Amino acid sequence: MHAMQYRITLPADYDMRIIRRRVESRGRLLDDFPGLGLKAYLIRERGTDLSPVNQYAPFYLWNTPQGMNSFLWGPGFQGIIDDFGRPEVGHWTGLAFEPGPAARTVPRAATRRALPIPPGENPAAVIDRALDTAREYAATPGVHSAALAVDPRHWELLHFTLWEHTAPAEAGDRYQVLHLSAPEQDTIGTGRHW
Template sequence: MHAMQYEITLPAGYDMEIIRERVATRGHLLDGFPGLGLKAYLIRERGAASPVNQYAPLYLWSAPEGMNTFLLGPGFQGVVDDFGRPAVQHWAGLHYREGAASQALPRTAVRRREQITDSARPAAAVEAALEESRRLAAAPGAVATALAFDPRHWELLHFTLWEHEPPEVPGDRYEVLHLSSPERDRLDRGDQR
């Protein structure tokens, strides 16, 4: 599994209905994309528990070839044409698990980026993060959870999709506008160390 996200921060007065319409009319285009485990079309709106307006889709790839085909193809070029070329963040997968509400349509996502400090043992930090990921997957309303790792910046990515507003868990909250999941069943389950 490979996790990927780009964040497009929009002006404070930006009409987020433009993004909602974009996803409503184009989101289905990736519903059958080869190599895509899932793509959560995520937004945050300024003033609604967020300091910014943001379009920030998050992808879990079942195959790196799919990710490369997307980034070098017409789908991502459409994003570049409309918003400029965003920095694409990428993490290697450590854990994926279907949640207690795996059959539900997610409405909310929580993403948390956690720095592994210089004084921490990376293996111990990952083990603690794996425990948290397993616990979240078992929580009522959890649709799916993923944990990934960027060794260049020594960062962990925690990501959970929720059927409803989640319990108090740390991280940035997003509204899920659409979920494309053509190869969700091909995402490796469990520990991927």
């Protein structure tokens, strides 16, 4: 599993209905995309859920690098470049994926929490604790699914959780889910990925 996200921060007065219409008209294009576990079409709106910004921030869990490459170097990502410029694309190696009690519902919210692995800490011990946290999140009522990933270049852990309705503030940055493409969600390996 590979996690990927680009976050496009928009002007404070940006009409987020433009992004909503974009997702409404184009979101289903990835509903059958080979190699894609899931893509959550995420937005944050300034002043909503404590967000300081307007942001379009799709989040992906890829089952194969071929699928990710096919998207990035194909017409899908070119549409983002054409409309917004070329954003920085964050990517993380998948550590775990856990379906939650609401896995068969359509999620309406998401949280993202990035945490540094401090210098001097044993990375394996930090990851073991983070795996326990991901399992706890996944067991929480209202959780669709929880993923844990790591960027070993920057020594950053990423917790990503999809929620059936609303997400608690303490879970991280909160997003609205406008659409979920999940063509291969059922084939994302569950539990620890090694």
